[in-house]
Amino acid sequence: MTSTPSPVIVVAPDSFKGSASAAQAAAAMARGVRAVAGADARILELPMADGGEGTLDALLATWGTEPLTIETTDALRRPCTARYGMSQDGTTGIIEAAEANGLPQVSDVPLQPLVADTHGVGLIAKRLLDAGVDEILLCIGGSATTDGGAGLLTALGARFLDASGTPVAPGGGALSSVATVDQAGLHPRATAVTWRIAVDVDNPLCGPRGAAAVFGPQKGASPDDVTALDAGLRHLAQVLGADSLAGQPGCGAAGGMPLALVALLGAQMVPGAELVAAAIGLRGALEGAAVVLTGEGRLDTQSLGGKVVDAVRRTADPGARVVVIAGAVQLDAAACRDAGLTAAFSIAPGPAGLAELQADAERLIEDTAAQACAALGLGHAPGAAGR
Template sequence: MKVLIAPDSFKGSTDALSVAQAIEKGILKVSPETDTVILPMADGGEGTMINLVQATEGHVVDVQSVDPLNRAIKSKYGITGDGKTAIIELATSSGIDLLKDDELNPMITTTYGTGLLIKDALAQGIKDFIICLGGSATNDAGVGLLQALGYQFLDENGLPLELGGQYINRLATIDERKVMPEVKDANFEIACDVTNPFIGANGASYIFGAQKGATKEMIKSLDNGLEHFANIVEKQKSMSIHYIEGAGAAGGTAGGMLAFLNAELKRGIELVVDFVKFRDLLKQEQIDLIITGEGKIDGQTAGGKVISGICQLAKENDIPTIALGGSVEGELSELYTQGLTAAFSITNGPMNLNDAMTNSAYLIERQAEQVFRTLIRNIK
């Protein structure tokens, strides 16, 4: 019997590789002869970088960067095992979790730090990028990111714009003469699970501005700034980013990248599935069972999380799929329709969240063992 073990991380407690290894230990306790294949997974959100680094036996690069307020910080990005692709999570340098509540202000926050990570990878010869946009503290249309790569955003006096969303209204022209030459040969896949356009009532500023610290007055100003930016882009590059689905991700960073880089938006789970060649693995390895998992399994899991994506592919190949979760709650009928066979919580009795998270690897191993004992008995 060949079992593919392909979980996401249990966020806050156990990374995806450790989850997979715990599941494997539980299986091998029951049946040492079982053939297991470990493949850490991710959905394009938090943890995608480390999960893909682990899945490809890559490494993490530590680099000096800046936070959303342009303060010096230590940051990091991943490079895949073949040395060809950099995985960058915007949240590591431009994320909302890097700021205190009273520091949140999308008028002045910047994506410049994320641009420094891209710049470092380009300087190392990397040409392919996966950029995960979740968790931003910014609303600067990705201008900061692009400034770090050499793009000059100039006002009517020919002076460079200061960092932050509030200055975009002053944009008059964009000078690309000092852009890093490596940029033109680089390709960017953007993990983007939101469908919001760049501007308007459903755009970046109005939908996400408040959670980043913007008042109603700020939101209106920020949206006006993004519209002005989009108008300049359309005039200078003959490309309209105003209402592209997903262009509003990360305060318009997706739109800015689409306008100036060789970039493509993809749903997070689809990007990861394609990158790790998940479909090919199912066909080539003759998988009999898939065991996946993530920290919480509930009705929202069917909306593009790792378990959902795996279940749909497993169903196409008629492979049963078991999911383990820190908790299993609510109605799972949509997951069953997508191909899930059954879901199990790793907790076996009353315990607080801290205990469950602290002992998650042991709990995962033990539940995997119990599930596999049942399966082996039925198979025999």
């Protein structure tokens, strides 16, 4: 008698930031699945990313290449070292912007939201342009900046000038003073390459859901700072003749970094999770999968707007059971059902502080995956062990 093959179970989580990388989370979920479904369970581990932290590593693993390093500057223009990457054939470069302008790089000093800028990211892009790539993939999550990409373009040779023809100061606080943009000194290959910007949110550039209002406070912006930054981004869009971008979903990512690149370089915005999914072959892996486990640090409404959970739920087969494992679950059962999710589980075993959860994250992810698989009926019947 032919035995029925065990179902395919795919684990495709994002990182649990500050607790476990995507690869560590995937391995922990797989261990939890095996504890219930048995050693012969067919499990496929696919660490994911959404255009923010971990995207560089995910794509370099797919390409089979090692990270490169460059001496650049952080969001306050202090010297720092950043990683970037290139495909094996040298045609495509990848930048994880937070390597240069990320919040961790400036966590040793008080946050300066009005002056932080993306100049260091532009220095990495210049290196790739000099190397002759045909395409640049710019992953922009986790930034400390709200400058509309002006600093990046400055590093590539553009000049943002006030009414007197003087270059404006770095940072989003000076954007309202921009009168013209001089592109005469722009890198000669800046407009010749294809730019794809991997975004992990669908926020517009300006307004109550814009870059300054939603993400500014995380970068140290006061209410007055938020007002100034929002006005500066809107003004820069007008100067660039790109008013329509102010309301375009995704343009508010990373402090509006896409603005100047889309307006001046013709860059394309792409949901980061979808781009990573294509690079690692997620669609093919999910074909025929009976159960899909995904997850991230916190499951909330933003998770359904272009992040890893969103990409996984949209890619999975209609009949697959999609389960989310997260550090915190802020969607109720009805919201999960409406989103096409079978269930969501928090790794917290009870009242616990963030530090406690982070210290034991991998074991908790493993245990929660086991509990989820048992609830789905993937394991042996109670009492069957050892028979």
